[in-house]
Amino acid sequence: MIVRLATDTPYLLDPENWTDSAVTSIPELIGTHLLYTALALVIAAAIAIPVGLFIGHTGRLAFVAINAGNVGRSLPTLGLISFLVVLIGGGLFPALIALVILAIPPILTSTYAGLRAVDPAAVDAARGMGMRELQTVFTVEVPMALPLMMSGLRNAALQVVATATVAAYVGLGGLGRLLVDGLALNQYDRVVAGAVLVAALAILIDLLAELLQRVVVSPGVSGRAVTRRARVAHPSPLTEVSSGTAA
Amino acid sequence: MITFDGVSKVFPDGTVAVDDLHLELPTGKITVFVGPSGCGKTTSLRMINRMVEPTSGEILIDGVPVTTQDEALLRRGIGYVIQHAGLFPHRTIVENIGTVQRLTGVGRKAARATAIDLLRRVGLSESLADKYPVQLSGGQQQRVGVARALAADPPVMLMDEPFSAVDPIVREGLQAEFLRLQAELGKTIAFVTHDIDEAIKLGDMVAVFREGGHLAQFGSPQELLEKPANDFVADFVGRDRGFRSLSFDSADELVIDSVASVSTGGEILVLDDAGRPVGWAGPGLGDTSAPIPHGGTFTRGDSLRLVTDLAISSPVGIAVQVDVDGAAVGVIRHTSLVRQLDERRRRRAEPTA
Ligand SMILES: Nc1ncnc2c1ncn2[C@@H]1O[C@H](COP(=O)(O)OP(=O)(O)OP(=O)(O)O)[C@@H](O)[C@H]1O
Ligand SMILES: [Mg+2]
Numbered sequence: 314m315i316v317r318l319a320t321d322t323p324y325l326l327d328p329e330n331w332t333d334s335a336v337t338s339i340p341e342l343i344g345t346h347l348l349y350t351a352l353a354l355v356i357a358a359a360i361a362i363p364v365g366l367f368i369g370h371t372g373r374l375a376f377v378a379i380n381a382g383n384v385g386r387s388l389p390t391l392g393l394i395s396f397l398v399v400l401i402g403g404g405l406f407p408a409l410i411a412l413v414i415l416a417i418p419p420i421l422t423s424t425y426a427g428l429r430a431v432d433p434a435a436v437d438a439a440r441g442m443g444m445r446e447l448q449t450v451f452t453v454e455v456p457m458a459l460p461l462m463m464s465g466l467r468n469a470a471l472q473v474v475a476t477a478t479v480a481a482y483v484g485l486g487g488l489g490r491l492l493v494d495g496l497a498l499n500q501y502d503r504v505v506a507g508a509v510l511v512a513a514l515a516i517l518i519d520l521l522a523e524l525l526q527r528v529v530v531s532p533g534v535s536g537r538a539v540t541r542r543a544r545v546a547h548p549s550p551l552t553e554v555s556s557g558t559a560a
Numbered sequence: 561m562i563t564f565d566g567v568s569k570v571f572p573d574g575t576v577a578v579d580d581l582h583l584e585l586p587t588g589k590i591t592v593f594v595g596p597s598g599c600g601k602t603t604s605l606r607m608i609n610r611m612v613e614p615t616s617g618e619i620l621i622d623g624v625p626v627t628t629q630d631e632a633l634l635r636r637g638i639g640y641v642i643q644h645a646g647l648f649p650h651r652t653i654v655e656n657i658g659t660v661q662r663l664t665g666v667g668r669k670a671a672r673a674t675a676i677d678l679l680r681r682v683g684l685s686e687s688l689a690d691k692y693p694v695q696l697s698g699g700q701q702q703r704v705g706v707a708r709a710l711a712a713d714p715p716v717m718l719m720d721e722p723f724s725a726v727d728p729i730v731r732e733g734l735q736a737e738f739l740r741l742q743a744e745l746g747k748t749i750a751f752v753t754h755d756i757d758e759a760i761k762l763g764d765m766v767a768v769f770r771e772g773g774h775l776a777q778f779g780s781p782q783e784l785l786e787k788p789a790n791d792f793v794a795d796f797v798g799r800d801r802g803f804r805s806l807s808f809d810s811a812d813e814l815v816i817d818s819v820a821s822v823s824t825g826g827e828i829l830v831l832d833d834a835g836r837p838v839g840w841a842g843p844g845l846g847d848t849s850a851p852i853p854h855g856g857t858f859t860r861g862d863s864l865r866l867v868t869d870l871a872i873s874s875p876v877g878i879a880v881q882v883d884v885d886g887a888a889v890g891v892i893r894h895t896s897l898v899r900q901l902d903e904r905r906r907r908r909a910e911p912t913a
Contacts, residue, residue, distance in 0.1 A: 438646035441611055442659050442708075443636030456650040531650035533692030 324491075325506035337490060343510065345486035349477045350518075353409055354470055357416035362462070365421045369428025369458070370450050378425035385418025390476050398483055408480040415476055416469040423465025427458030459530045467522045474515050478507070488514070561587045562608060562716065562748065567617035569603050569773070577603040578773035581617070586765065588746040594759035595769030595776070595796070601752045602643070603773070605718050608750060609638045621716060636660050639709030639717035639747070644725050645701040647693040653679070653704055654689045660712040671711075678707040683737050699730040706738070710745075719751045723758070735761060756797055760785065760804060768793050782808040806865035806901075811858060814867065814900055816881055816890035825893075827876045829854075835887035837880050845875065857882045864901070871897050 324330055331339050368378045390411050397407035431454050439453040455462070481489025491507030494500070527535075562585040569578040578600040585591040593601040606612040607619055610631050619626050626634055647656050657678055658671030666674075676686055682703040693701055702722055709717055723734045739762065742749065753759055759766045760781040768784065770776040770792050777789040785805035788794035794801070822829050828841040830851040839851030846852040857880045858867050870879035871894035879897070881890040 432649070434642065434644065434646040435648055437611070438640075438642050438648065441609065441635060441640040441642060441646075443632045443634075443663055445632050448663070453648060453650075457648075531692070533652070533694055534650045536694075 323506070324495075324500065324502040325509060330506075337494075339506075339510070342486060342488050342490055343514065346474070346477055346488045346511075346514065349405075349408065349412065349480055349485075349487055350470070350474045353412035353416055353473050353477070354466070356409070357413045357469060357473075358420055358466065360413070361417045361420035362424055365424025365462075366428065366450060366455070368421075369425045370446075370454060375425070378421055381418040382422040385415065388414065390415055391479050391482065394479055394483055403483060405480075405485065408477075408483055408485055411479070412473050412477060416473050419465045419468040419472065420462075421465075423461050423468070424458065427461030427465075428454050430461060431457045456531055457534055460526070460535060463522065463526045463530065467519060467526075470518050470522060471515050474518055475511060478511060561585065561622055562591075562750065563620040563623075564604070565618045565620065567604070567607060567614045567619060569600070569607065569612060570615045576773055578607070578614075581773070581775055583767055583775065583778060585748060585750055587622075587748045589764035590742060590749045590751055590762055591765045591767060592759040592763035593750065593752045593767050593769060594754065594756055594763075596771065597754060599769040599771050600773035601754075601769055602720055604769075605720055605750055605752050608716075608718055609635045609640060611635075636664055636712065637714050637716070639712070639714040641705050641709045641717065641719040641722045643720040643722075643752075645693075645698075645705035647701055647704060647708070649693050652690050652692055653696070656693065656704060657708045657711050659708060664712060674711055675707070678710055679704075681710075681741065682707045683733075699726040699734065702726060702734065703737075710741075715748060717747045717749045719749060721752055721754070724753070724755075731758075738762065757804075760797075760807075768796060770796075803865065803868070806868055807863045809864045809904075811862050811864050811867040812860055814864075814892060814897070816892050817896070819880075819888050819891055822876075822878060822891055825876070827878070829878075829880065829888065829891070831888060834885070836885075837882065837888045840874075840876050842876075854880055857886075857888075859884065867892065868894075868897060868901070 325339075365378060368374050393414065394407050394411045397410055401407060435453055435457060436449060439449040444452065477487050478489030478492055480487045481493040488507050488511050491503050491510070495503030495505075495507060564581045564583040567578060567581045568576070570576050581604060583591075593604060595601055603612055607614050608621075608626065610626055613627075648659070651659075654672050654675040657675035658666070658668075661671040661674060662668070672689075676689055679686055679689060684700060684703050684707075688696065688700065688704075693704070696704065702725060706719070706722055709719070723731045723738075726734065735758065751762060753762075763781055765778065766781055766784055767778045768776040776796075777784060777793045779787075779789075782805060784793060784797055785801045785808075788797060788801075798804075819829060826842050827845065828848060828851075830838045830841050830848055832838050837854050837857060839846065839853045841848040841851040852875055855874055856870050858870060859882055867879050871877060871892060874880075874894075877894045878891050879894075880888055881892070883889050
C-alpha cells in the first residue's frame with residue numbers, strides 16, 4: 314500500500330481514485346459494496362418473507378415475529394462478525410451471515426404486520442369466492458400488505474448498505490475499505506469519502522425502492538386512487554338511483 | 561333446492577348460533593332469513609357454502625350434501641355477496657367482478673367482457689370499470705358486490721345484508737333492480753337481512769329467526785303478516801302489519817263508484833280535456849281554475865294498500881281510479897273502503913271459523 318502525502322485534492326474528487334484499475338478504486342468498491350448488500354437482502358428476504366407470510370396468515374408463532382424486531386435491534390453487528398470469524402474462519406461468509414441476520418428482523422416484522430393489517434373481510438371474501446389458501450395469500454393478502462412489506466424491505470436495505478462497511482474489518486472489500494484504510498493511514502479525506510459514498514448509496518437505494526413501490530403497490534391500496542377521485546366528478550346518490558332504475 | 565336437515569352450530573366458546581334448523585329453500589326463489597341481531601342468520605347462510613361447518617345435521621343442495629364437495633369448488637359454484645360488499649381494494653372493479661371466472665380458468669378478456677356487461681345490468685356506468693373500490697360510493701360498491709357474485713352465473717346465491725350500508729332512497733333503488741334481475745335470472749337465493757320490510761318486499765319465502773338460533777316461523781310474507789305463529793313473530797313483523805298485508809291483495813274486487821258520485825259531497829274533481837284528473841276544487845278547497853293536487857291515482861291491478869293509502873292521504877278522502885290513458889274512471893271514498901275491508905275480513909274469517 315502506498316502512503317500518500319496530503320495533497321490539495323480530496324480523496325473523493327481525485328480522478329485517479331475513480332479510474333484506478335486496482336481493486337481499491339472507488340467504482341470497484343461501490344460494486345463490491347452493492348454486491349454484498351444485494352446478496353444479504355436477497356437471502357434475508359428469501360428467509361423472512363415466507364416465515365412472515367406463514368406467521369401472518371395463520372396467526373401461529375406470532376411471538377417469533379414480534380420478538381425478532383427487538384432482538385435484531387440489539388445485536389451488535391461487528392461483535393457478531395468477529396464471533397463468526399472465530400467460529401467459521403474468514404472470507405465472505407461471516408460478514409454475509411451477519412448482514413443477513415441484520416436484515417431479517419425488519420423484513421419479518423413488517424411482513425407479519427402487513428398481513429395482520431389486511432382487512433379480514435377481504436380474506437373472508439377471497440375464501441368465500443372459492444380461493445384456496447395459497448391463492449388467498451398471494452393474490453389478496455400480499456398485494457394488500459405490500460406497502461408495509463416494502464417499507465420493511467427499505468429499512469433492511471438501508472441498514473445493510475450502511476452496515477456492509479464492516480466487511481472491511483474482516484479484510485473484505487466494499488466502501489468500508491475507505492473507512493478502515495483511511496483511519497489506519499490517518500487520511501481523513503479518505504474516511505470522509507467512504508462516509509459520503511455510503512450515504513449517497515443509501516439515498517439512491519431509497520429512491521429506487523420508492524420507485525419500485527409505486528410500480529408494485531396497487532393504486533387502490535397505496536391511496537393514489539383516492540387522490541385521483543377528487544379530480545373525477547363522481548355522481549351524486551340521486552343520479553345513481555335514476556340511472557339504476559332506468560337501466 | 562337447499563335443504564337444512566336438523567342443522568345446529570355451537571361455536572367453541574359454547575355459543576349456540578343455530579339450533580336444530582329444518583328448512584327448505586325452493587329452487588328459483590328468494591328465501592329471506594330475517595331476525596334480530598345475533599340470532600344466527602349469517603351463520604346459517606355461511607354453512608351453505610361451508611364457510612362455517614355445522615356441529616350436527618346436514619345441508620344438501622339438490623339432494624347432495626355440501627360436505628361431500630371440495631370446499632373451493634363448491635364456493636366457486638355459489639355466488640356470495642358479503643355484508644358491506646367486501647371488495648378487494650387492490651383490484652379494479654372489473655377485476656373484482658371477474659374474480660371467480662379467473663379462478664375457474666376464464667381468460668382475462670372474456671372475464672372483462674362479462675364484468676362490463678354485469679356493470680350495466682346492476683345499473684352502474686361502464687366508466688367505473690377500471691376504478692378501484694375506494695373511488696366508489698357505498699351504494700356503488702354494494703352493486704359491484706352483487707355483480708361479482710353473479711359473474712360466474714351460479715344457480716345459487718347467498719346474500720348477506722347486501723343493501724344495508726346505503727341510505728333508504730338508494731336502498732329502494734337497489735331492491736327494485738334486484739327484483740328485476742331476479743325475474744330475469746331465476747336464481748335460488750338465500751338473502752339475509754335484519755329489516756322486516758326488506759324481507760316482506762323481497763322474499764318469496766321468509767324464515768324468521770329468534771335469539772338462540774331458533775326458527776320462529778317459515779312462510780310466505782303474507783302468511784307472516786296475516787297469521788303470525790306466535791307473539792314473537794307478530795311483534796317482529798310490526799304494528800302496521802295489517803296495513804302492510806294489504807299489499808298482497810289487488811284492488812280489482814273493490815266496488816268503485818262513478819266519477820259523477822263525488823259531487824254529492826260538494827267536492828269537484830277537476831279533469832283536463834282528455835278526462836284526466838287534475839285536482840280537487842270546492843268549498844274549502846281550491847278554485848276550479850287552481851285546484852289542489854289530487855296526490856295520486858290507481859289503476860287496475862294496483863294493491864289494496866296503495867288504494868287505502870291514497871284514500872287516507874287524499875285531501876278529500878277519495879281515491880281516484882284511472883284507465884291506461886290516465887282518464888278518470890271511478891272513485892272510492894275512504895268510508896266505503898273501510899266498509900269493504902271489513903267485509904273482506906269477515907269473508908276470510910268464515911272458512912276457518
Ligand atoms: N366465530 C364465532 N365464534 C363464536 N361465536 C360466534 C362466531 N360467529 C358468530 N358467533 C355468535 O353466534 C351467534 C350468531 O351469529 P350470527 O353472525 O350468525 O348472527 P346474525 O343473525 O347474522 O346477526 P347480525 O344480524 O348481527 O349479523 C351470535 O351470538 C354470535 O356472537
Ligand atoms: Mg349477520
